[in-house]
Amino acid sequence: GLVACGNSNNNSSSSGGSSAPPANTKVGILLPDTASSPRWVSADPNELRKQCTDNKLTCYIDNANGGATTMQSQAQALINKGVGVLLVTNLDSGSGKAIESLAKQHNVVTIDYDRLTAGGSAAYYVSFDNVKVGEDQGKALTSCPQVTGKSAVGYVDIDGAPTDNNATLFAQGYNSVLSKQTGWTKLAEQTGNWDPATAQTVFTTMLGQHPTLGAVMVANDTMAQSVINVLKSQNLAGKVAVSGQDATAGGLGNVMEGTQCFTIYKPVAGEADVAIKLAGEILSGQKPTAPATIKDPTTGREVPSYLASPTVITKKNVALPVTDGYETAASVCPTPALRKLCTENGIHTP
């Protein structure tokens, strides 16, 4: 699926640039799926489209629905359309690399968006630092009220899908923190596959085996909901520290209720505006210099990178994603009970 956006009027100059208007204003954007995070369904497309309009670019946005072949054919279609820059959020490095070499063949510049394509040929990498996301998750978990002051804490890991490289990076991040935390012992580690049903089955068993666990390191909000379901049935919700990620509406609700300790807010705007501005500059013939580089783990190439920092959301700053416009108040506070909590926490419902 494609969305054409922005102003196709080629004569106006790009927002910050003083250079001549770009001859080509077409940017292709390939998003991965709908399961690994809800962000790919609305947050990213909306923000990217907004940025494109602001930068007077024509953007085509595709979502591959988790299919590597689908993404490949979408890339071909976009190249067929004549895009000059391709933003790729790969499903995995292999298929990402194939797309990037295809683009290179056709002289299209690629930017890795959110996920680094190992061994790929992208000109730039724009992302949050995923290992850092994991580290933040680990640190935030250890400072949850449920575990502070305890000398010994048993915890379990519920990871994302092993097919997703990001999940590996998150795990790398939080494991590096938690394994060094004194008094913390890992009781079990399993994958929840980014799937709430799997996560719920897995955690049910874990809780049965380790009823005294003190913290659950769960990779995102959707799976955290499943963990909380099980804890609720044992009257343990709120007494065990539960992590999260993505600042979903449900996640924010759980944070307000106190059943989830925190979530990670990755303001898409931080990525999207950088990436689209970059694309505009490339199209107008510039070669911007990135503030940092990230080493490609397979080739060792230093990829020019723009890295944004995530924000940990706890009860204190829970209103932030809503005031940013990342989530709407209506979706965070759908029921009277939640509406009351929202008001208490500074989220204003219409």
Add this chain to the structure above:
Amino acid sequence: MRTLELQGIGKSFGPVVALKSVDFGAEAGDVTALVGDNGAGKSTLVKCIGGIHRIDTGEVLIDGTAQHLHEPRDAAHLGIEIVHQDLALCDNLDVVGNMFLGRERVGRLHTLDENAMEQMARETLTSLSVRTVRSVRQKVASLSGGQRQTVAIAKSVLWSSKIVILDEPTAALGVAQTEQVLELVRRLADRGVAVVLVSHNMNDVMQVADSIAVLFLGRMATQVRRSDVTQTQVVELITSGRSGDLGLPGAESIGASA
């Protein structure tokens, strides 16, 4: 006015013309034999009456009224019961289930009245001289060829109907069972049912029929009273389409066989 009357029935399967303007009639109280060579179109005609095949041209009249037969149910509603040559039984149901298929008895709470059905099934089978069906709760998949045929016949005579058509009902039956079925056919006719009997056995036909219709290569050669023909004449009609001045005009009976 005949109970069953066919006028100008035609039926083709793609390039194959199976029936060509066939006229046929069966009267209440008569046994009408329908004979013809293999592939003459007898079963096709029966299936047309039964609503299994759509008729291309022509009309079916029941008691003088033209009827539309699009579904086997239509035929059943008009009081037509048929035993088809390919018996078509549900192998996964037992004998009782097959005999009452589509007309199950229900008792309280609209539940199946298995006991009543089982008893009626037994009685019917016994009356047809079937001694080797071990149990009416047997799946029909395990029955012998003759036993299957008996079940199909029993199924069709369970109901009081106006017209009963039997397509080679005794093909797989033993000596005693064949006799029972022929007797049954006679008895049905005597009760005022119009019975149509398709058979290749000339002895049976000559013994039980009141009227004989001969199909030849999809055309009706002739329909005559039993008393007006000899067995030799019937055989001649079957094999060549004519016999003396009976049957199709000479040219057609030859031409049709090309």
Add this chain to the structure above:
Amino acid sequence: MRTLELQGIGKSFGPVVALKSVDFGAEAGDVTALVGDNGAGKSTLVKCIGGIHRIDTGEVLIDGTAQHLHEPRDAAHLGIEIVHQDLALCDNLDVVGNMFLGRERVGRLHTLDENAMEQMARETLTSLSVRTVRSVRQKVASLSGGQRQTVAIAKSVLWSSKIVILDEPTAALGVAQTEQVLELVRRLADRGVAVVLVSHNMNDVMQVADSIAVLFLGRMATQVRRSDVTQTQVVELITSGRSGDLGLPGAESIGASA
């Protein structure tokens, strides 16, 4: 030494005893009729010989040697050809495909020699008096009952075999075709083939058989030469298991029917 000899054959289906220590024999050059009431076990016996059912007890001897029949192929390799009562044709293949199934002719490059097969199929069918099969390239799904039976018979007599077993081969056939098949049966026997004919038609049996074996409720009542019995005796044997001093001992023939 008989070409086909069965000794003490027994076969049960779960709780159903279909055959109980059956002895039977067929000699080369003879037509041996196998008769019996519906459900007597004739088809079961034929299937045991054909390797379709495993025998529970007893032995099959071909030319005096005991043989193991586990698969229909085993029977074919021993020179046994069978037309089963349930014809079993592949509806999605044409007449030629069915007639040569399992024994297709191949030509150059191991490709099917369709032309040769088509010609042989035509010739065989014509010799069996089948005039209404429009084309041997027709799918058998579209054939009439008698036409299907003819195809099955033709399939089995295409090959030179030692033993030919026909299970009610004329059940669906017309007058002329039945005659052809009976003639064929005689001709095969005269050429030294051991022919076994299962039939319910006593006229045919008395006309063509050299030896008659009577099954009664899964037991062999008797096997006699044709010349030693009358038709009435045979019918009596079929229906009650004994006739005079022929057949099963009195107690058994009654006891078995319980």
Add this chain to the structure above:
Amino acid sequence: MNAVLTEKAPQHQPAPSALAEYLREYVARLRGGELGSAPAVVGLIVITAFFAIVHQGFLSAYNLEALVIQAAPIIVMAMGLVFVLLLGEIDLSAGTTGGLCSAIMAVLLLRHGWLWWLAILAALAAGLAIGFVMGWLRSRAGIPSFVITLATFLAFQGATLILVGGQGSVILPAGSPLINLENSFVPLWLGWTLLGVFVLGYAAVKLGDAQARRRNGLTATPVVVIVSKVLGVAVLGAAFTYEMGKNRNLITNAFFSSKAQGEPWVVVLLMVLFVVWHFVLSRTRYGRHVYAVGGNEEASRRGGVAVSRIRISVFVICSGMAAVSGLVAASLLQSVQSNAGAGNTLLLAVGAAVIGGTSLFGGRGRMIDAVLGGLVVAVIINGMSDLIQGSNSSGYEWVVTGAVLLLAAGFDAVVRRGKTL
């Protein structure tokens, strides 16, 4: 009935009703391959025993509850699928139909403020309507059900995604009665009462049947056999109810006195659905016709069965049950995901029905198959989630799940060897 035939009214011999006779017949039937539920039951026992040995807490009351609530959506979906499979059809979209219906419910409930029972009714109505359309396409347009349901499988996945939208999931409000289905428990006294009603009803029906048959001079199951069957059911049910009566709260202390006690409400739902559908399949005209059409469509048509109406109806039932299954899953997860019902949901439910003994070629299958097969699948999945650990565990878990599934089916097949109708 035509009187022609009754001229020779026959004597029916009174049947021997001795226990010995019954057992002899039963053994002969078993040997002849009519195994009924035996293989699935034995398989279930073997697998349960295996997991109970390798995994300590497997048979704890806590895990037993988890097992039941995890099995519930699979069993409900499998129950619906039995109808479709009985006709030799397939519904690949049952999973996504369930997902779509639960999404409809969630969206109506939360975004449009409908009353909870109205939202549930709407979801069920959507399921029935979906089934009707698919059945109509199969029956009237003659499109193979594999293709129809492949198309709807894709389409409903998309529709759910559109409905749930950017939030990835819709979370059900805590107090909603739907959530209680899987997360709230039947009071102990009611649990025992329901068990009593069920057992007594079962006994009454069976004894009544035998009585009626004997009155009509037909062979009937001996009373002692019926009594032992009823006792068996009663003992199993009592054991389950007793076990579920234990407090499953893992941690108790002075502050929290709440107890998790009693069977989840979904057990009652399962019982009701089972009894109703079992009754429909085995004792009504409709059920008989379903079997008949599955066994021989042409014969049924000739017998006057309204084949296309039956065909449509099984799709309606299947999709309706899929909707129920979707609601149960939503109750379990207390939320509806944008990918609800996708993935392996459907395959596992079909697998459950087949392992239970239902044929994919039509004509053979019973309601109990769905229950037993669903339990087998749930036990495998639950047991597996503890057996294999580690962050890359899912790979090994899939491999082992496949292997166990194959073992279960292989066991079943070998026992039935060649008896698949």
Add this chain to the structure above:
Amino acid sequence: MNAVLTEKAPQHQPAPSALAEYLREYVARLRGGELGSAPAVVGLIVITAFFAIVHQGFLSAYNLEALVIQAAPIIVMAMGLVFVLLLGEIDLSAGTTGGLCSAIMAVLLLRHGWLWWLAILAALAAGLAIGFVMGWLRSRAGIPSFVITLATFLAFQGATLILVGGQGSVILPAGSPLINLENSFVPLWLGWTLLGVFVLGYAAVKLGDAQARRRNGLTATPVVVIVSKVLGVAVLGAAFTYEMGKNRNLITNAFFSSKAQGEPWVVVLLMVLFVVWHFVLSRTRYGRHVYAVGGNEEASRRGGVAVSRIRISVFVICSGMAAVSGLVAASLLQSVQSNAGAGNTLLLAVGAAVIGGTSLFGGRGRMIDAVLGGLVVAVIINGMSDLIQGSNSSGYEWVVTGAVLLLAAGFDAVVRRGKTL
């Protein structure tokens, strides 16, 4: 042959071989429902025309190439599935088998340093072995193929994940010959030569057949019909080869002078596979036996066909082709994913075969079905990815893909109405 029958050697009437007669028969056959590939061809044309109208670049040489290389893995898999479907069986695991085999290839190539052709051979061998085991389980243990392949579907998904590991994918080295299959092009002269050989071979076979039949006094297709068929194929082939001869590199500048010209090598692979399997199915004893077993297993067994060997063999062929399909997909993506072959791969391939005209109940199907059906599916997917707009596009894309699939199948079904054997 037994001489008994030839005593009455009959006269076979010489057949009329006029064109008129042939056409009359053809029309009658069409009317009678023997439609062959007609519905799939018409469907393909309609859908292509639709997309060509709503989407400008759809018929560009560039997109044509994309279409072909996207369709290739589906077509190859569907070809293998035709064999399994002809026997009324199903292979749910064909997708993951392909994924697993390509993962084996990638791991051997990259982590164990095998030669590329050895690695490919190993992958193919793995495919054949997998097929053998599944066929054996089906044939000897009697487990329904739905359950076997459901189990292997799960297990292979897990095995691929384990093999590929946590990185999500294994990347094939740039220069490896396997990548050329989908990404490198046949020289123009060779493309035209191959087309010539194919067309001449087709003409020779058809004319030779007719000649032989006429020599034997049998009815044969009139020469003029054969010539027009051959011409049709030649024109279509030439149009394709010509279009593929255009340079498809859209942007050229001083730095990049490379041209993308000629058809992808995978086209040659497809042609060879098609010719071989078509030959096997239509002209060999083995192919005849496959149809026979699919039509009536018992009749085939009685006819002396080695049923269980045939049954095993179709699983071997299907899994072998699945392995080839997996390799083609790996070539397309230049890498192997840890979830390779999961998802909708298999369903789409089965859908392709069915839309092409293959029955799921066995006995009816041809090789050309896989090709035509695969093209229909590929056109839908390719066309769809450009058609749908909006932020929630993937949802709408699914919905519309499902709808179009249903339309394609519905068209096919309505045309064949009631003629599904």
